[in-house]
Each structure stands twice: as C-alpha cells, then as structure tokens.
Amino acid sequence: xxxxxxxxxxxxxxxxxxxxxxxxxxxxxxxxxxxxxxxxxxxxxxxxxxxxxxxxxxxxxxxxxxxxxxxxxxxxxxxxxxxxxxxxxxxxxxxxxxxxxxxxxxxxxxxxxxxxxxxxxxxxxxxxxxxxxxxxxxxxxxxxxxxxxxxxxxxxxxxxxxxxxxxxxxxxxxxxxxxxxxxxxxxxxxxxxxxxxxxxxxxxxxxxxxxxxxxxxxxxxxxxxxxxxxxxxxxxxxxxxxxxxxxxxxxxxxxxxxxxxxxxxxxx
Amino acid sequence: xxxxxxxxxxxxxxxxxxxxxxxxxxxxxxxxxxxxxxxxxxxxxxxxxxxxxxxxxxxxxxxxxxxxxxxxxxxxxxxxxxxxxxxxxxxxxxxxxxxxxxxxxxxx
Numbered sequence: 001x002x003x004x005x006x007x008x009x010x011x012x013x014x015x016x017x018x019x020x021x022x023x024x025x026x027x028x029x030x031x032x033x034x035x036x037x038x039x040x041x042x043x044x045x046x047x048x049x050x051x052x053x054x055x056x057x058x059x060x061x062x063x064x065x066x067x068x069x070x071x072x073x074x075x076x077x078x079x080x081x082x083x084x085x086x087x088x089x090x091x092x093x094x095x096x097x098x099x100x101x102x103x104x105x106x107x108x109x110x111x112x113x114x115x116x117x118x119x120x121x122x123x124x125x126x127x128x129x130x131x132x133x134x135x136x137x138x139x140x141x142x143x144x145x146x147x148x149x150x151x152x153x154x155x156x157x158x159x160x161x162x163x164x165x166x167x168x169x170x171x172x173x174x175x176x177x178x179x180x181x182x183x184x185x186x187x188x189x190x191x192x193x194x195x196x197x198x199x200x201x202x203x204x205x206x207x208x209x210x211x212x213x214x215x216x217x218x219x220x221x222x223x224x225x226x227x228x229x230x231x232x233x234x235x236x237x238x239x240x241x242x243x244x245x246x247x248x249x250x251x252x253x254x255x256x257x258x259x260x261x262x263x264x265x266x267x268x
Numbered sequence: 269x270x271x272x273x274x275x276x277x278x279x280x281x282x283x284x285x286x287x288x289x290x291x292x293x294x295x296x297x298x299x300x301x302x303x304x305x306x307x308x309x310x311x312x313x314x315x316x317x318x319x320x321x322x323x324x325x326x327x328x329x330x331x332x333x334x335x336x337x338x339x340x341x342x343x344x345x346x347x348x349x350x351x352x353x354x355x356x357x358x359x360x361x362x363x364x365x366x367x368x369x370x371x372x373x374x375x376x
Contacts, residue, residue, distance in 0.1 A: 007296060055298040063303045070280065070312045077283045094287040096296040103297055129282070212309050213281055214317060262286045 002100040004048040008033065008079050009260070010108070011087040012119050016042035019086055024079050027072065028052070033079060036101070038108045041115055044083060045104070048097065058095055077260075084260040090118050091260040118265045125200055125226050127264055128257030130239065132188050132221035136180065138250030143179050150175060187251060188221035191242050198235040199225040201264055217252065226264045232257075280316055284309045 006027045016035055024033040026046035036043040061068050073094055080091045098104040108115065144150060153175060157168045196202045207219040227235050236255060243253040288305045302308065 055300065058298065059300050062300060063308070066308065066312050066315060069308065070316070073284055073287050076287050092295055093289065095298070095300050097298045099297040107295070208281070208285070208309075209306070212306050212313070214313050256282060259286060262289065 002050060004050050004053050005036075005045045005098040005101060005104050006048050006053075007092050007096045007098060007104060008044045008046070008076065009083050009092055010090040010115055011042050011044065011083065013037055013040045013042045015087045022082055022086065024082060025075075027075065036104070038105050039112065041108055041112070043104060043108060044079075044089075050099075053097060058097070062095070080260040084258075088119055088123050089260060090115060090122065090265040091262050093262075114266075121200070121226070122261050122265055125228055125261075125264075126232055126258035127261040128225045128227055128232070128235065128255060129259065130192075130195065130221070130223050130225065131219055131254045131256075132191065133215060133217035133252045133254065134184055134220040135217050135250035135252070138248070139184065140176060140180050142249055143183050144176050147176075147179050147183075150179060184220050184251075187246065187249065191253070192221065192223055194242065195223075195225060195235060195238060198231045198238065199227050201226040203263065205263075217250075220251070224263045226261070280313055281309055284312065 016037070021033060021035050021044065026032055026048075028046075028048060031047050033044055033046050036045050076094050080089065083089045084091070098107065150172065153168075153172055157165050157172070160168060192202070192204065202223060202225045205222040205224060207222050210216070210218060213219060225235070239253050239255050243251070284305065288302055288308070
C-alpha cells in the first residue's frame with residue numbers, strides 16, 4: 001500500500017519558490033515536512049505509514065487518547081504558525097490525510113479555483129478573534145439599578161400589601177435575569193457591529209461554557225474577523241476604547257491574533 | 269483589554285477550537301469524526317491544569333519515580349553506575365588495607 005500524505009497547508013507556488021521551507025519535524029515525529037508542487041499551488045505535507053494511520057485508528061486516537069490529541073493538535077498548529085509567519089497560507093483542518101500522492105494532486109487540482117480565490121482573500125489580511133466575557137453579578141447590579149422596566153415594577157410593588165410584595169419580588173429577580181441576558185446581547189451586538197466595519201469578513205461563533213474555558217466568567221460573545229493588515233491597529237484601539245466605555249458593566253473584551261486563517265479559508 | 273499573541277501563548281482551548289472546529293475533517297480521503305470537541309477540550313484542559321498545579325505546589329514526584337517516568341529511569345541508571353564505581357573503589361581500598369595489615373603483622 002502507498003504511503004499516506006498528511007496535508008498541513010497550501011501556499012502559492014511563487015512564494016514557496018522564493019523561500020525554502022523551514023525544517024519541521026513530521027506528524028509522526030520521524031520524517032520532515034516537505035513541499036509538493038501542484039501547478040501554481042504548493043502543498044506542504046509529510047509522509048505517514050499507511051498501516052499506522054488507518055482511518056479507524058486515527059478516530060480511535062482522537063477520541064480516546066487525550067495526550068496524543070493534545071500533542072498532535074499543537075504540532076499541527078505550530079507547523080502552521082511557522083508557515084503563516086513565512087507565507088500566505090491556507091491552513092487545513094487537523095488530520096487532513098490523503099491515501100496517495102495522486103489523490104492529493106487530484107483533489108487540489110479540482111479545487112484550483114477555490115484555492116486561488118482563498119489566496120487572494122488572505123493576502124494582506126489577518127484573522128483575529130474576539131471573545132467577550134461577562135462578570136454577571138456586576139452586570140446584574142447595573143441592570144437592576146438602571147433598567148426602566150425594573151424600576152417601574154419596583155414602584156408598583158411598593159403599593160402592594162406586604163404578603164404580595166414577597167412574591168412580586170421573586171418575579172423581579174426573574175425579570176432581572178431576563179433583562180440581564182437582553183442587555184448582554186445588546187452590548188455585545190453593538191460592539192460587534194462597530195468592529196465589523198474594520199473587517200473584510202466577520203462571523204459570530206458559538207460561545208463556550210465555563211467548564212470548557214476554565215474561567216469564572218461566562219463567555220458572552222465569540223466572533224472572528226478578517227482584517228486588512230493596515231486596519232489591525234485601529235481595530236485593536238477600538239476594542240480598547242469600547243471596553244473602557246463599558247467600565248463597571250462587568251464585560252471584559254479579549255482579542256487574540258493574528259491566527260493562521262483557519263476560519264476564513266475553506267478549501268473543500 | 270488583553271491582546272493575546274497566539275504565536276507565543278496560545279491557550280489549549282483556543283488552539284483546539286481553531287484546529288478541530290466543527291469536529292469532522294471533510295478535506296482529504298479519510299473521514300475522521302470527532303465525538304465531542306467540547307468534551308475533549310474540557311478533558312485536555314483539566315489534564316494540563318492539574319499537571320501545572322501539581323508542579324506549582326511541588327507535587328511532581330512522579331517525574332522522579334522510576335515506576336512512573338522514563339526520565340527517572342535515566343537518573344537511576346546514572347546512580348547505579350556511580351554506585352558500582354564506588355563499590356569497586358571500596359573493594360580496592362579494603363583489600364589494600366588488609367594487605368597493609370598483613371604487612372604490619374609480619375613486621376611484629
């Protein structure tokens with residue numbers, strides 16, 4: 001059986017020709033990464049033993065061998081970061097593996113236009129992430145003090161007999177929770193709309209739970225932006241000023257980047 | 269505001285989110301289904317956090333325990349080697365000493 005090919009990323013052949021590939025250890029820790037030219041596209045790959053890296057055994061490892069997954073996911077990311085620092089690169093997903101050179105070649109050739117468009121999109125642009133975390137106790141306090149709906153409800157309650165006040169207060173707590181969520185969405189949405197104006201493309205992603213992030217605050221927003229290099233500085237300044245403007249609300253903004261364009265470069 | 273540089277200090281959560289994303293590899297010839305990216309991320313984060321924590325409070329004894337760590341085995345080999353050499357020197361000294369005793373006995 002043929003050797004298998006692990007595909008890390010694609011770079012424009014013109015750039016690959018200008019600069020030799022840095023030396024990087026392969027996925028199996030034995031071989032090295034090398035370039036594989038396919039017309040105007042250069043694939044950065046390494047070889048894998050076909051018996052060791054059968055579909056079932058990889059799936060088994062990913063889902064059950066956490067140490068392996070952690071090590072290899074970081075290896076994948078580190079290799080792509082190195083490529084990203086040297087070339088325009090379309091990063092592939094973790095464990096993109098072909099059964100033979102021919103198969104890789106065929107797949108790239110049939111997606112030639114898409115790859116070319118992706119190169120054009122990524123050239124001169126950077127992928128940045130924004131996560132907004134919320135200290136809910138703090139925001140709750142603000143909402144509870146400054147929200148007109150809640151204020152009116154409080155006034156209403158004061159007029160009631162004491163026995164009913166108790167139950168109505170419980171209702172207010174529930175109302176505060178609802179208003180808190182609304183306020184959080186409104187603030188995050190507003191920030192995103194502002195930041196989107198700097199970006200060529202922008203997407204909103206799924207929020208992660210506290211048990212995933214390991215943080216005390218809830219993640220309230222998770223978005224990704226493709227920014228022209230020239231606008232990155234202004235984007236970050238905007239993030240900072242938005243955060244300052246929210247002082248006391250319990251919201252914390254965290255921008256990270258530039259990342260290899262995992263999000264904005266779909267290839268298949 | 270914190271700006272993180274993924275080149276230097278990617279957190280595990282960020283990297284796993286980026287490289288695993290939707291959980292199924294659709295490029296390439298093999299189709300790898302990832303059961304639950306969130307669950308895997310939680311588990312990995314916990315492993316890393318507990319190792320870091322243990323180091324912080326000095327509970328990294330397993331790194332020097334030969335039953336648990338290959339590093340410790342290397343250390344052990346060095347120790348055994350040193351031990352062997354010391355024994356040889358001791359043997360040599362002892363036999364020298366007993367020779368000396370015979371010599372003094374002769375003289376008496």
